[in-house]
Amino acid sequence: MKIAYFDCFAGIAGDMIVGAFLDAGLPFDRLEQELKKLNLTGWQISAQKIKKHGITGTKFSVKVYHHHCRHHHHRNLQDIEDIIRHSDFDEPIKETALKIFQRLAIAEAKVHGTSINEIHFHEVGAEDSIIDIVAAAIGFHHLKIDKVMASPLTTGTGFVKCAHGTIPVPAPATVELLHGVPYRHGDIAEEMVTPTGAAVLTSLCSEYRTMPEIITQAVGYGAGDRELPIPNLLRVHIGEISHASQREQVWVIEASIDDMNPEFISAATEQLLASGALDVYVSQVLMKKGRPGLVIHVLTPGDIREQLGQILLQHTTTIGYRYYPVWRQVLHREKVSVNTAYGSVTVKVAMEGEKIMNIAPEYRQCLELAKTHKVPLKQVYNMALKEYYSKKTD
Structure with missing residues (x-):
């Protein structure tokens, strides 16, 4: 790149x-x-x-x-x-x-x-x-x-x-x-x-x-x-x-919540990811006065931190959030398209220099193809891996 x-x-x-x-x-x-x-x-x-x-x-x-x-x-x-x-x-x-x-x-x-x-x-x-x-x-x-x-x-x-x-x-x-x-x-x-x-x-x-x-x-x-x-x-x-792993500074935004319908968590998570969050995950915690609650963690680039913070305020019941900078180490990633008997699938490849560290076909694409052709998800997933290795050795 x-x-x-x-x-x-x-x-x-x-x-x-x-x-x-x-x-x-x-x-x-x-x-x-x-x-x-x-x-x-x-x-x-x-x-x-x-x-x-x-x-x-x-x-x-x-x-x-x-x-x-x-x-x-x-x-x-x-x-x-x-x-x-x-x-x-x-x-x-x-x-x-x-x-x-x-x-x-x-x-x-x-x-x-x-x-x-x-x-x-x-x-x-x-x-x-x-x-x-x-x-x-x-x-x-x-x-x-x-x-x-x-x-x-x-x-x-x-x-x-x-x-x-x-x-x-x-x-x-x-x-x-x-x-x-x-x-x-x-x-x-x-x-x-x-x-x-x-x-x-x-x-x-x-x-x-x-x-x-x-x-x-x-x-x-x-x-x-x-x-x-x-x-x-x-x-x-x-x-x-460089294709070597990269160290970069990002931000973590967190909000603690103990008074929200759990069904709303999925909608808030999807909105955050669609708006550019690098990752979103939820932890269960025991809050003050012994009430069970949760913490939403959002990993974000600095330029959209405030935008994602506003989404937390709008789509959850929190009345505030905290944020702090962190460093993350990431492998170089490439996307390779392969053709299977069920259709085209994108394969994500993580590399350290020239060494392949991880390979993963795109889950959602495999799932949609499995539904369309009425076959098990693992069958499409494994075929995408097979086609990637076959393409690599050609």
Whole structure:
């Protein structure tokens, strides 16, 4: 699995993301050729090496020539979707760019109390911002990144001027985009996380945490415009997670309950798992005053901890929960599809380096096939194992 880990020590912006991808190996000529598929005129891109506090990074810039086109600041979501859909990009690039703009439209609409179809983009509707977002999508796919991870963000403080007037930092749209993302304001009175940067990152990123063990293939630095007390750079590490067992930090959420219908436990557990919990289990305990009760334990990534905590409050009778960080060691896992006489089954394979440690066909798939063909579950399960070993030796 190819990982891109964004180290956001100075925040994140759209041009910084593109600059980091260029610095990490995205060819400038390839990016320029791809962007011509947008069918927008009157723009030119450039990239140059600059230094921030002695560290060299790539500054990506977009220059717009047709000043009479500035009314396009007021494009709505439909306008931008039409531009992207009528472009000549490959479908994955179109889908990624559309996902980013749709996410941004939802945030802007909520802030301004309107619908996503009525919201008009201002700064983000201009040619330079469209190019920033589309260029980020191009870089993501050209570098063949499978998963994006990022550090917690520092947003900055103070105020910034925009088309609506003077607004606080982080901008309201940025705050909406960062729901569920760990961030802090910090001490620098500048806008360090822009709406464009937040929209791109939160559309691509699946996990916010300290950097995992990565076998690095490239490191890139994308430079921002301003001079800050710290290096105004976004660092991206691109590489692969080793097939060895991985140590990662997660969180445990717990709630003690002694007054709930036991039938509700299953529904709460299913809701937690469907919402991204890594594991959910229940322990029986003896509570105060000698009453029998139970504890629901939820294992979760840090970025959705609050979301899962809310599910506990909504779907159980607990009036509070506790949480704490833990470390877990996990084997590398792969999924292999095998064809049996009853149908296709996914086989999960756990590995330590190149050594196979455990193999397990997907239980629910085997169960459904067993019901459909009216045969014992173990018959489908064992056939899936047999087909996996047969496929492996071919």
